[in-house]
Amino acid sequence: MNLARRTMNAPALAAVYERAWRPTLFYLASGRTTAADRRDAVTALHLEGSKKVLDIACGPGNFTKYLSSALDGDGYAIGLDYSTPMLARAVTDNAGPRVGYLRGDARRLPFADGIFDAVCCFGALYLIPDPIAATREMIRVLAPGGRIAITASHRTDNPFGHASRMVGSWSGLRVFDNDIFPTLFAEHGLVDIDQRIHRLLQYVSASRPE
Numbered sequence: 001m002n003l004a005r006r007t008m009n010a011p012a013l014a015a016v017y018e019r020a021w022r023p024t025l026f027y028l029a030s031g032r033t034t035a036a037d038r039r040d041a042v043t044a045l046h047l048e049g050s051k052k053v054l055d056i057a058c059g060p061g062n063f064t065k066y067l068s069s070a071l072d073g074d075g076y077a078i079g080l081d082y083s084t085p086m087l088a089r090a091v092t093d094n095a096g097p098r099v100g101y102l103r104g105d106a107r108r109l110p111f112a113d114g115i116f117d118a119v120c121c122f123g124a125l126y127l128i129p130d131p132i133a134a135t136r137e138m139i140r141v142l143a144p145g146g147r148i149a150i151t152a153s154h155r156t157d158n159p160f161g162h163a164s165r166m167v168g169s170w171s172g173l174r175v176f177d178n179d180i181f182p183t184l185f186a187e188h189g190l191v192d193i194d195q196r197i198h199r200l201l202q203y204v205s206a207s208r209p210e
């Protein structure tokens with residue numbers, strides 16, 4: 001297991017992730033606040049009403065609960081992660097009437113095809129050993145008319161980008177070329193593909209046609 005994956009499994013990180021780690025590192029990487037990322041996630045996923053949401057690699061549930069608060073009726077959000085310490089924090093810090101958490105591997109989702117109205121994975125594909133398999137799994141469980149959204153690293157060819165790639169390869173974080181996710185989405189028949197670049201991160205969303 002590489003350094004990045006070991007770090008994500010550490011109880012000490014789970015304890016500080018939502019309040020300190022994520023706000024600081026993601027602000028440095030993207031120039032964006034967690035509040036802005038959360039609001040944009042609700043918009044990108046078209047969340048409302050009785051939708052069923054799957055938040056892959058949910059960490060301590062810091063997005064899962066927020067996403068669930070945009071729902072009503074029979075709507076719910078499930079957060080899936082492999083890290084027991086992260087899930088323990090999720091249950092403690094981000095429980096709610098429309099939220100559930102599940103331990104699992106993003107590369108083999110324990111769900112039938114096409115059952116979620118919205119599927120997302122924020123800040124994690126660069127940690128997952130086979131991120132393309134994980135993205136294919138997200139698409140597989142997405143219902144017709146559903147929305148998918150990811151946040152991942154992206155390649156920047158300037159000195160800051162070169163430095164971040166060196167740190168990334170040392171620690172086990174992957175840096176993706178810009179066209180990987182839009183191309184993969186298009187190959188799987190997704191439409192309305194939108195990609196936004198913020199410093200070292202890319203935000204990509206799309207729809208599965210009805």
Ligand SMILES: C[S@@+](CC[C@H](N)C(=O)[O-])C[C@H]1O[C@@H](n2cnc3c(N)ncnc32)[C@H](O)[C@@H]1O
Pocket residue numbers: 008009022056057058059060062063080081082083086104105106107121122123124127128129
């Ligand atoms: C940086 S946290 C992201 C948390 C949250 N999504 C966010 O945006 O703040 C990355 C999470 O990915 C999880 N993770 C990494 N590989 C995974 C896999 N193969 N399956 C499920 N979760 C995984 C880690 O356990 C960790 O909780």
